[in-house]
Amino acid sequence: MNPTRREVLKDMAVTVGAVALAASGVEASAPGKKRKWGMAIDLDRCTACQACVVACRVENNVPVAGPSEIPADRGIFWMDMLAIQEGEHPEVRTQYIPTPCNHCDNAPCVKVCPVGATFQNEEGIVAQIWGRCIGCRYCTTACPYSRRYFNWTTPTFAESMKAQLNPDVATRPRGVVEKCTLCHQRIRGVKDKARNEGREIEDADVVHLTACSQACPAEAITFGDMADNDSTVSELARSPRAFRLLEELGTHPKVVYLREAKWKE
């Protein structure tokens, strides 16, 4: 990408998030009625309860890491809660940020995968085909957000707990990298439902579709089609409160955050 343009974009993004989004949106969206799934997370609404974190793990068959793996930082959290601390008591500030995969339009992880296991699908989801992954972990290194997880050990579920596993989501074996899929099994479900009813899917079908968004008591997480200017998520993304994580890297995340005060890095 042209560095000058990138600089300009960055400045725009920092000062007027709305313009930056519009610019990147135009650049990224393909002609025709292509969807671009994205998410808006309102940090002013979020109460850091982590319902999203648990809901995601339940929905997506993410194994519990357990006391031996957690200290080694090998726990898997497709949706994680970042706690960023500034200062020390009493001049202290903590910012809690729910962090799913950003589903970057210009995703560094996709570029480094040697076997094409990770890719961006036609609706903008940065996905991973588990069976294709060889576990080289280039992508976990490349992701500037650390939103990719490697299965260091064979995922284990207590025998009685296996009954709970979601039949719509494959489990992942050892040696495979896994990540947020924007609950694409639910997207598929809602598409089938709409098709069965002989209609197109609407914003109301998907606005709280993902497990994290559905669980969120504060309605802080909104999901939807970023390519549709009328969708709730697009509207939120145009808010003056909107910003994206590390947008200066040019990754074009499709997860937009909202916050009243400008967040100091």
Added chain:
Amino acid sequence: MKTTQPEPGRRDFLRAALAAAGGIALGGCHQKEDPYNLNRPKVPGQAAYGTYQEKWITTTCSQCWAGCGVKVRVVEGRAVKIDGHPANPINRGSLGPKGQAGLEVLYHPDRFKGPVRRDGPRGSGKWAAVSWDDAIKEIAKSLADIRARGESRGVLVLDGEPRGMMRELWERFANVYGTPNHVDHRAASDGGKLLAMAYMHGIPEIPAYDWTGTRYVLGFGASLFESWCQSIHLMRASSALRRDMPGRRVKFVQISPRYSVTASKADEWIEIEPATYGALALGLGHVIVRDELYDKEFVKDHTFGFEDWKDAEGKSHRGYKDLVLKDYPPEKVAKITGISVKTIERIAHELVDHKPALSLADGGAAAATNGLGTAMAIHALNGLLGNLERPGGMIVQRRAPFAPWADVEQDEVAKKGLAAERIDGSGSDRLPLALGCIQALPDALLSGAPYAAQALFLYHSNPAFSKPGGKKWQDAFQKIPLVVSFSPFPDESTFQADFVLPDHTYLERWEVVDPVPSVGYQIATFRQPAVEPLYNTRQTGDVLIQIAKAMGGPVADAFPWETFRKASEERLKPLFNVEGSSTVAAKLADLRKGMDKDSGWWLPKFPYEQWADAFKTPSGKFEFYSQTIAKRLAAMPGLEKELDARGIATRGDDLCLPHWETPKAAGDEAQYPFKIAAYRGIDYAEGGVRHLPWLVEIALPRRAAWLQRVEIHPADARQMKIKDGDMVRVETPAGSTRMSAVVAPGTRRGMIGVALGHGKWPPLPTDTEPTGGFALLANLMDPLAGILALQGTRARIMKEKS
């Protein structure tokens, strides 16, 4: 199970190639399970297996008492996901982390698979299977014997439910059997708030708040987004207050010593000295009264004890106005609380300028030795601002109009037993202002005074873990001849049981639920099995009815129903044909259908300004001066001496008014330099959630999720040469435990943060190291009201030698 194998993927080829290159045979050929598809277990006996039938079952969450409606996705008889029910007014389709983790309760590998009896010494954790019939027969016989001996008062029920039909069933049992010892946990959780409601409103219930109309929220250590008892509803409300009203945005100010999650999410956080909330609230009251900014009309019409007053005998008494004006000037309050006079004045004016404003506290704020006065002081602000029973204010939670069960016929034995003093001392001269005091039990049980306990029922209770003095509890249980636990899981208290009669989990049972919802209006929800019971367990309500029946006589007569379900459905009649309710049904089947569709029944009318049932005090008004307290204390012989002996400095009328006492601490500063800030996080439930890995692993920082954690200010840590992640030993006068040090910038200097309810799972009978945080706390409490003091224990920290 034989299967055809999946098609080869690239990984398999690679594996084959690798194996060939290395000349090694492929390990683990003919895998039993497809690694991508671990979720096809056989469910023996499930008629739905193989059909791929998918159902959504409406029921009610039970991970806390708020009563969120849920729908459970059941595929082929396996529950695979719990989502919030969109129609339910408490959670409107959302569901908190605890609710999300509910399936781990259902499918937990450590559940008891059926009833067992002790097969070894007490506390050995050795069990032998027993049939339900034998267990029930034997327990009923023991209970009948105790009753025949005239020692019915010695039967103790520890009941973890704060309200609802199960609680009322236990109460009924206690009343007909003849024991006053039906003890709940509220003294250790929301005790302060309940007592403030009991004495100022005459209604000992958790109140509701009309969030939609509020313009300003002042939280006194209120853990709104953590362990507040209706956190999910509150999170919804708070986010709506901030973002759903264009042009209007509510300010939320949080006051607390520790920089909690709630504090970090507040618009303004104000630091305060621990256990001085009461003084601050009275200081704010001073400014509001001094500047004549209070709601004069409300105070005149609907309150009692604001001005000085004269009783029937002509004796004059002090009022709230005189108390705050004389005793709590901002300068004095600033010294106590560490909050500047300027800030106190500002907050007081903000409260008045942004009416309706709410002043909130939860159990944690009042959990100090000055708890009752503190809770009353905070609540008094609501009366002063005139926002009780008004839009945007605090509203007494109206309960669903369940019909009462027919009265029980008490025989002489029952009457004699019920007249006895309670073992925990609440209501007697030991704790005249308490409404139950669970943490007073171990001492009483060990000393055998006022009398020995004969039998103990543990329902939703594991006090050996969730209350101070774990070991002491276990020793106390040893002195009780019969201990019966209904816990589905082995825990510290259950190890002491003679019988374990495991309850269904909440996803397997039928129940009418009387939630603690904070929506203000009447609401009832229900539970129904999402899946068939997995094991040979039984609902405790049914078991209690069966035990009563097996006892015969008046006890059996009081339990005429076949099942608990029948007993609860009988009470639903007043919910029929209620105009304006969510389901206007003429008969039970229709009501059930409606409740199944909407996940409950409710009457969405806010009971604004219905003064007739808002206050049940002697004056029929909001009492700044509690006449009930006055009456109780007047009946106490040698009050002055007692107050001296208990170290209470407050005297006379002030005891009946909101007031502030210097809090007491355990441990002296020289030996124990740190104050413990014990708190409950979102991942806390009574008895802990340490058995649910999904919740264990949401701890922050994640690296220490499976350990007990102690939070230390960075400067304190540097001074002690403790690095983040070091293992340290925390010692208090009450006990010591090993914890992982978390260098947390949000912790106050000289204070350490201890999250309650964490520790090792499963607990073993051989454990010597107590966990859970409560083991560190001294058993301090409000000396008159019995509120457990979470604040007040001092500690020291020793770095563990590596």
Added chain:
Amino acid sequence: MSTRNRNRLVVAGFAALALFAGGAAFAYSRYKAFMAPVPVTQPLPFNHKHHMDEKLGLTCDACHKGVNEGPHAGIPSVNTCIKLCHTDPQGTNPEEAKIREYAAKGEAIPWQQANRLPGHVYFSHVGHVKFGKMECKECHGDMKERTEPVLLSTTHRLDMDTCMECHKEKGVSNDCLQCHK
């Protein structure tokens, strides 16, 4: 380098090659065994033909209701068998009585799934049958003629190439997430 040494090297080379080849052959044989379809055993000798011939005339979706509703074709619960026909003994096969035995116990007939997809593949019956207007027999063969119980997959080798080819032909998306879960 002396001849002897050279010979030694050649011998060693051949030995290594032989070892490698042997290893590879062995691994390949194990791999074949690993991948070979294993027949399942069925609790009852279900006869598709009998149920689908003119007399009874059941269509596929009469029992595999899911084909018009969702991803899984599904099999009817034992209660459906009972309700529709098998309340009383039908035909002459003594095995048939087992249906009522299972039903009396409240258990499912433990049919074994012979058509299985790898765990990370998603296949939607409704998508192919209802929306794609495909006939069942295009993948499963003519079940109307089948009298033997299904012990091996009826879909032959439905591999990824087959799926993708057909998708390409019919202009259906070949997005990975279309079929992977």
